[in-house]
Amino acid sequence: MKFPPGSRVRARTTDPGHHTRLPRYLRGHTGEVVAVATPEPLPDDVARGVPEPRVEPVYAVRFHGADLWGCETGGHRHG
Amino acid sequence: MTEPAEPHAHQHESLPVAARVRRLEERVIAAGLTTDAEIDELLTRFYADAAPVNGARIVARAWTDEEYRDRLLADGSAAAAELGFGPQTSGFQLRAVANTPGRHNVIVCTLCSCYPLSLLGPSPSWYRSLAYRSQAVREPRAVLAGFGLDLPATTRIDVWDSTSEIRYLVVPVRPAGTDGLRPDELAALVTRNGLIGTAAV
Numbered sequence: 073m074k075f076p077p078g079s080r081v082r083a084r085t086t087d088p089g090h091h092t093r094l095p096r097y098l099r100g101h102t103g104e105v106v107a108v109a110t111p112e113p114l115p116d117d118v119a120r121g122v123p124e125p126r127v128e129p130v131y132a133v134r135f136h137g138a139d140l141w142g143c144e145t146g147g148h149r150h151g
Numbered sequence: 152m153t154e155p156a157e158p159h160a161h162q163h164e165s166l167p168v169a170a171r172v173r174r175l176e177e178r179v180i181a182a183g184l185t186t187d188a189e190i191d192e193l194l195t196r197f198y199a200d201a202a203p204v205n206g207a208r209i210v211a212r213a214w215t216d217e218e219y220r221d222r223l224l225a226d227g228s229a230a231a232a233e234l235g236f237g238p239q240t241s242g243f244q245l246r247a248v249a250n251t252p253g254r255h256n257v258i259v260c261t262l263c264s265c266y267p268l269s270l271l272g273p274s275p276s277w278y279r280s281l282a283y284r285s286q287a288v289r290e291p292r293a294v295l296a297g298f299g300l301d302l303p304a305t306t307r308i309d310v311w312d313s314t315s316e317i318r319y320l321v322v323p324v325r326p327a328g329t330d331g332l333r334p335d336e337l338a339a340l341v342t343r344n345g346l347i348g349t350a351a352v
Contacts, residue, residue: 093262097261097289109246112316132246132311137289137291140288140289141289
């Protein structure tokens with residue numbers, strides 16, 4: 073596990089030319105890992121038919137609404 | 152409880168992937184590998200086991216058994232399997248998130264329509280609508296108000312954006328005055344929207 077709960081992580085800023093599970097609204101934003109689930113094949117690879125997709129832990133990351141939208145008070149998580 | 156109108160009603164039928172699935176189905180049937188009747192029967196069987204009553208049973212157990220609740224929140228899939236829902240949660244990891252007076256959870260899938268279908272039944276069309284998927288992350292409080300759920304400003308809202316790997320189940324706050332109820336009576340109080348987080352129970 074590369075990022076244990078509590079780690080601060082930043083979402084990639086790039087716009088890849090293929091399927092990605094990183095929603096656009098999180099690009100470049102910093103959040104906090106709140107939970108780590110069992111590793112799964114990376115959807116970004118699977119969708120492209122990569123023969124041996126990378127297998128990575130599935131992180132739930134908390135982003136704050138105010139950071140993403142400049143308003144609202146609800147926390148936002150992506151897992 | 153009211154559900155918002157659906158200006159962006161279910162759009163899956165018109166998606167390219169739906170056309171691809173239909174073509175694939177036709178080819179597989181034409182090749183003699185299966186039949187319409189067989190596919191219908193399989194889907195009927197799947198949907199017969201996929202209903203909100205499953206999620207409601209899990210919640211009722213969590214309301215009445217503190218240790219089960221802890222196990223459920225620590226490992227949703229394992230806790231679901233304890234109640235015989237192993238087959239229903241075999242294709243994804245289940246994470247249960249519990250509401251408290253100070254914290255409300257709501258689930259969405261902004262990228263598509265990921266949903267614990269086997270535990271909640273087929274998803275409502277508004278769950279798959281672009282309106283819900285986009286607004287739930289941006290203005291969750293307003294979306295919940297649209298469902299008739301007005302939360303105090305002091306209640307934190309956690310929006311869980313689902314993936315194909317992780318599906319969420321909201322454990323609502325147990326209603327007051329239900330101390331004497333049996334688990335099956337409690338389960339009957341749990342609504343589908345309560346399990347999604349767009350309603351209180």
